[in-house]
Amino acid sequence: MRKTFSLTVAATLLASGAVAQGTEITIASWGGSYQDAQSKALFEPASAATGVTVKQETYGGMADVRLQVSTGQVTFDIVASGSGSAARAGAEGLLEPLDYNVIDVSNFYPNLYSEYCVGGDVFSTVYAWNTDTYGENGPQSWADFFDAEKFPGSRAYRGSVAGALEPALMADGVPMDQVYEVLSSEEGIERALNKIRELRPNISVFWSSGAQHAQLMKDGEVDMTTGWNGRFDTAAADGAKVDYSFNQALLDYDCFAIPKGAPNKDAAMQFLAEISKPEYQDDLPKYITYGPTNKSAYDTGEISAEVAAGLPSSPENAAMQLPISLEWYAKWETVAAEMYQEMLTE
Known part of the structure; x- marks a missing residue:
């Protein structure tokens, strides 16, 4: 039928x-x-x-x-x-x-x-981890993802601003329902960037595509990465040692x-x-x-x-996720993207 x-x-x-x-x-x-x-x-x-x-x-x-x-x-x-x-x-x-x-x-x-x-x-932007590195006890929050002492290992992170600032603020203790309020100023954007700067010594790759971050996990090139849930499920079906959580993910x-x-x-x-x-x-x-x-x-x-x-x-x-705010992106992304690229070239 x-x-x-x-x-x-x-x-x-x-x-x-x-x-x-x-x-x-x-x-x-x-x-x-x-x-x-x-x-x-x-x-x-x-x-x-x-x-x-x-x-x-x-x-x-x-x-x-x-x-x-x-x-x-x-x-x-x-x-x-x-x-x-x-x-x-x-x-x-x-x-x-x-x-x-x-x-x-x-x-x-x-x-x-x-x-x-x-x-x-x-889809969701999630944090994913290598199960050979962490088993089933991988990060369960953005704070965990950013905690290189609790979870030592290499990271990959997004190379453009979309979906990159919100996790950093949640890792810095901002409640999920206040993230876009905090980001609605250059000071708030800088706060998120500073959190990424803290993690940067552990970031070995800034990824630019879903195919790339999925391949990083399939190859075991990094221990954790941000990325899109469906790409990780496909990678896992192909044999990648990867798992992820929807907790605090970005719903988009x-x-x-x-x-x-x-x-x-x-x-x-x-x-x-x-x-x-x-x-x-x-x-x-x-x-x-x-x-x-x-x-x-x-x-x-x-x-x-x-x-x-x-x-x-x-x-x-x-219910566990932060819905992406198109209103914030329409108003702030140009400024945020410039600041993000400046951070990447430091």
Whole structure:
């Protein structure tokens, strides 16, 4: 019975003239196990359903979109993005507003879509550890992660500011519900940076991608790292000695956006409507342990209670985490990013 709606969907789309058979769209994402999961759960089935040919590329984020838009040479129709990056890119005029008369988000979790980006999955930024080094008794808080005496060993940490300051403040004793209040000043940002400076002698790598931090753990190159839960689960399935905790993790979501001037904007909008449906999103956890943004995906019978319990958006796990504040990133990230890069080059 799975995916038997495909012919009906395709017929409906073709009859409405919304998308022409043979249309090709280009989707850019981040590669690795993440894009592989997107491809298997979302892109390939939706391509079969709609008759739209999907060309996939990997890209370096909104900087690539900015270059395409600024030069008037836009080749991407859809890009995967972090929620904060999309909010800033939209404000900068780099993205097309999404049409929620076309894309149905009526069953989405609150705040998992915006004017310029529709949520595709929910993930967590967690601290992970090498189980050969620490066994099952790894860090259980950010304070533990930053405590090189209690947990000696090498660390990896994010090389950009997104998701890098909040853990440092929690490690420095700031309650989870006060983190963004403290970060809303240059003094608060500096406090977080100083905490990272304390740990820096133990940081051997500042990672720049999910594929990289997963590989660091697979290779046993570091004893602990920050990173994205689904990447670690995939690495563990491949034999990596890695475990992590959701306690004090950062709850965030990835989304899909359409660059300004996308050559196939209308087809892209229809394609986003298609992959936002629960019958696609319920397949994503089969390939990577990120939660669906469409709540109805939990009602199709494809996601077992056992699997749901390991997803970031399950109620029990979400309650332990700090939701990312897009409002803070929209206001403060430019300043914070400059300060962070200065710290990295000291």
